[in-house]
Amino acid sequence: MDRKKLLFDLLDQFKLKAEIKEKFNLFVEEIYLYNQKVNLTGITNYYQFLDKNIYDSLLILKLNIIQEQTTILDVGTGGGFPGLLLAIIYEKINFILIDSIKKKTNWLIYIVEKLALKNVTIINDRIENLSDYEEKIDLLLARAVSKLPLLLEISTFLLKKDAYSIFYKGKNYLEESKKINQNFLEKRGLRLEHIYKDKLLDNSERYFLLFKRINLNYKKEMINYQRIKKII
Numbered sequence: 001m002d003r004k005k006l007l008f009d010l011l012d013q014f015k016l017k018a019e020i021k022e023k024f025n026l027f028v029e030e031i032y033l034y035n036q037k038v039n040l041t042g043i044t045n046y047y048q049f050l051d052k053n054i055y056d057s058l059l060i061l062k063l064n065i066i067q068e069q070t071t072i073l074d075v076g077t078g079g080g081f082p083g084l085l086l087a088i089i090y091e092k093i094n095f096i097l098i099d100s101i102k103k104k105t106n107w108l109i110y111i112v113e114k115l116a117l118k119n120v121t122i123i124n125d126r127i128e129n130l131s132d133y134e135e136k137i138d139l140l141l142a143r144a145v146s147k148l149p150l151l152l153e154i155s156t157f158l159l160k161k162d163a164y165s166i167f168y169k170g171k172n173y174l175e176e177s178k179k180i181n182q183n184f185l186e187k188r189g190l191r192l193e194h195i196y197k198d199k200l201l202d203n204s205e206r207y208f209l210l211f212k213r214i215n216l217n218y219k220k221e222m223i224n225y226q227r228i229k230k231i232i
C-alpha cells in the first residue's frame with residue numbers, strides 16, 4: 001500500500017498546496033511512529049486513521065468559516081485534531097491548542113517543532129483555567145471532547161462578542177442538544193446559528209454545531225459545574 005498516495009488522494013478533495021500536503025505527510029508518518037511509544041490515538045488501521053482523524057478534521061473547510069480570524073482555539077485537541085491540521089493550512093492565523101493531558105501536549109510540542117510551525121501555542125491545562133484568554137478568541141473548536149452543556153459552560157467565556165464556537169458531533173448530538181433549551185442558551189449569551197451535516201468516508205455522520213456568542217454577560221466566575229453535572 002502506498003501510504004503517501006492514499007493520503008494525497010484524500011487531501012486532493014480539499015485542494016491543498018503541494019507543500020501543505022508534504023507537511024501532512026510528515027505529520028502522519030510522525031504520529032504513526034510516536035504512537036508506537038506513546039498511545040495518542042486508538043486507531044491503528046491506516047485507512048481508518050486517515051478517515052477518522054485527517055478527513056474528519058478537514059471537513060470543516062467545506063463550511064468556509066475559517067477566513068479572517070486572528071485567533072482560533074482548539075479545546076481538548078489531543079493529537080492535534082482538528083487544531084494542528086488547520087494550523088498547517090492557515091499559517092497566518094494564531095492557533096492555541098489546549099489539552100489537560102501532558103503526554104498529548106508533549107507530542108504537540110515535538111511535532112510543531114518538526115513542522116517548524118510558528119503560529120501555534122500549546123497549553124497543558126484545563127480550558128476552565130484559561131483566564132488570560134478571556135474574551136480573546138475569534139473561533140473556538142472542539143472535536144470529541146465533553147457533552148454539549150458542559151462544553152458550552154466551560155468554554156463560552158473565552159469567545160469575543162459575535163465570535164463562534166464550532167463543535168464536531170456525532171449523530172447523538174440530538175440527545176445532547178435536548179438538554180440545551182432556549183433559556184440555557186440565553187443565560188449564557190449564546191445562539192445556535194446553524195447545524196451542518198456531512199459524512200465521513202465510512203458513511204458515518206458528522207454534524208457541526210455552530211454557536212454564536214451574542215453578548216458578554218456570562219462571565220468565567222459564573223461557571224457552575226454542579227449545576228451542569230445535574231443536566232448531563
Ligand SMILES: C[S@@+](CC[C@H](N)C(=O)[O-])C[C@H]1O[C@@H](n2cnc3c(N)ncnc32)[C@H](O)[C@@H]1O
Pocket residue numbers: 075076077078079080081082098099100101104125126127128142143144145146154
Ligand atoms: C477524546 S479526546 C479527543 C481529542 C481530539 N480532539 C480528537 O478529536 O482526536 C478528548 C481530549 O480532550 C481533553 N480534555 C477533556 N476535557 C478537557 C478540558 N476541560 N480542558 C482541556 N482538555 C480537555 C482530554 O485530555 C482529551 O485529550
